[in-house]
Amino acid sequence: MLRVENIFKTFNAGTVNEKTALNGVSLHLKEGEFVSVIGGNGAGKSTLLSAVAGVYGVDSGSISIDGRDVTRLPEYKRAQFIGRVFQDPMMGTAAGMGIEENLAIARRRGERRGLRWGVSNAEREEYREKLAAFDLGLENRLTGKVGLLSGGQRQALTLIMATLKRPKLLLLDEHTAALDPKTAARVLDLSEQIVKSNNLTTMMVTHNMRDAIAHGDRLVMLYDGKIIIDISGEEKKNLTTKDLLDLFEKASGSGEADGNLLLG
């Protein structure tokens, strides 16, 4: 479904602030695969996700989704294939607009927007059912402004929006990092539920080892802009944090298990 081939990305090239964020990353995802991407601060995990989403172009290498080369496609055009949830709960929704208006915009992701009415009555009913199913207490507040919701509610809404129209690829960028532990756990469960029930190809970035181990059927660790660990199948299922730390030490050649890698 997703093929990332040998991509490189350097920020501020030629200045003292030069930073190679992606140093030859290749990653292939099969249809329906759920991969957790883990790594310390500055390891390149968010850069990888942004590169796939098209927030910025890569210096070299290629990215294709479902057989289509999207390397040169701008962010808004790539969105037809991709659903995204951001780290910042404020980023995924339009605060000044109603819940149903946000959902309606998401429902038409990647489609031409014309002069038809923005939210039809039929879809309003659909949204009510959908929200009720997730038990967020939002189904009777459809016209309420999103800006009045809590961070957790906004993140859950963003998640629903990202998958309202089935994406070929779902990108979750540390989407629980800004939430309190209890809400984070709930949003993660909701993510798992949505991904499983729709069999979505998913990339989830996290800096929490425990989350990365608990979720997804594949785990990829980035270090210094490179993939140093890639585990899937039975090995992933039986993985423990200790295994992961040992693997990390062996692969990175550094004794210190990076302080940024939270055990959570």
Added chain:
Amino acid sequence: MKKDNIIPWAVKAAAGIAMILLWIKLPVIMTGAVSLGLLWAIMVLGVFITYRVLDIADLTVEGTIVLGASVAARMITAGFNPFLATGMAFISGLAAGLITGILHTKLRIPALLSGILTLTALYSINLRVMGRPNTPLLPFKVPSVFTPFEKFNLPPSVPSLIVGVVLLAALVALLYWFFGTELGSAVRATGSNPNMVRAQGINTSAMIILGLMLSNGLVGLAGALIAQHQTFADITMGMGSIVIGLASLIIGEVLFGTKSFKNTLISVIFGAVVYRVIIAVVIKLGLAANDLKLFVSATVTLALTLPMAQANLRTLVKSLKRPERR
């Protein structure tokens, strides 16, 4: 931030009664002020689109209002139908918005500077269009959109009042409809959160350009009507118009609320009218016309800081009410 109960209803009622009394006492001045306010309200709708919907302070307005006036004046004096000339003023405004939009989104120039660049360029263009700095549009010499009312022998300014009310009703309906459509929702979302909008597959640059065009189109239309109402187009008539726009916008929102999109559209129109009435009253009270811009700037500064002062006052009152908590 925006609260609908900033002004208690009693104050609103008092203001309403004051308006009616004023109208009885000074019918000519009031009719003039209200009709001018209605024509300026068309521009304020444009300012609302950029300043509130897109969250961009667009200074192009200052040039566009003159552009609309110039285009209409030139066409009318050249013998074209005044309605056609007014329509062309709208289209010229769309073009001005397009330029600012391209400067801002494609050439990545900050919005404020893009507006200033277009507005500066428009000064030369407007002189070219008119061929001189001032074009008189004297009634009975050249026709205007108000000419069809002449045969009814109405008091002065009443034709403007009628045209203003009818046009504004149509525009509010159109804008309400447009911003409710898929496309209009996308424009509103772009002003609210461009990140989210891009992630949903919408080209934010296109939405910003569309919003700027629509806004400046309305401003051009307003310019054409104002010129015909005041019977001249002048190269300086745009000066300070963005401040007038903001003043009207804020007065409208504070006095009449922002409960819903429709409510806000109507509020800003009333705001434009109230603004003109205030100006007429202070001039009547003896403010020198030359000091007007200073007065307006000071009022807008005050209005812009009002929400902050309001919040501070609220916390102060709260802390005074519950001293035991301190």
